[in-house]
Amino acid sequence: MRTEPISRRELFVGRSIAGTAGICPPGATPQSLEACTGCGRCAERCPTSIVRLADGVPSIDFSLGECTFCGECSAACPEPVFVSKGDTRFAHVAVVKDACLARNDIACQSCGECCPEQAIRFRPRIGGPFLPELNEAVCSGCGACLSVCPVGAIGLRARDMETADV
Template sequence: MSVAITRRNLLRAKINPKQALLPPWAMTEQADGFFSRCTRCSECIQSCPESILEKGDGGFPRVNFRLGECTFCGLCEAQCPSGALDRRQGSEPGTQCQPWDYVAEIQSQCLNLQGVVCQRCADPCESRAIHFTPRIGGPALPGIEPDLCTGCGACVSSCPVDAIEIKADQYSQ
């Protein structure tokens, strides 16, 4: 998915802006996808029980995992009047597609990588995608199993140093 440089980002010298995380079931695969269908009505933002959806650039909804995690309840998709969020997109009749292709990624500022013992990110991870490999003479090394990670973001808000980012899964594209 390519990102168009907006005038705002150009004037702020953000030539390669960080890709906004779209709500679950955002129609990104079709030519008439999310950005052409979304009316920016904020119905999805108002219906999110976890309050993790907010207005982003251009008024489009985006996910902010620093506010909490996505429980994949589907209320945002159910309230979307334009069809920009659709859990049936590209799937066989009677089936549902995955909410998104996001996975967690541990950054270099992780406390364990800096020699400080911390495992706060693993506690809220229901899918147990975060694991720690013991090592002699230091804290265990963190790792993420991409096949288990749902991209729910539960680990992001629990990290005391913001060392976890949710990104598009490079292996699923």
């Protein structure tokens, strides 16, 4: 039985947002998480409450909101879990899937309106709603677009190696 709270979308749609489990907080790596004691200070200090302890280690739950890269999780951690300070992007980018309302002739721009980096823009087209275009070079992977999509059409994928070092 699930004990953590569910989002409104999960309640009405009847499913959780897939593809968001196991994401390390900014500055942490899967290897550095081995030093985590599970104290939960990072989750307590997260202003958007997206850092959750999963199996005793912190992970990001974008269904609850976005990462602002404030560094509070890193500052609160007494262990050497956060190996790099001041990270402003994740190792993944957002992906607009085929279930997108705009791609199915229904006007919606919720993902673009909430994107703090303006990585999702909408291209006009004749005879239908504007189509989303994602600029992967600008996308920080913050997850702002995931929680606002009414149909869960935004996913995550690993950043290309060429783009990751930019």
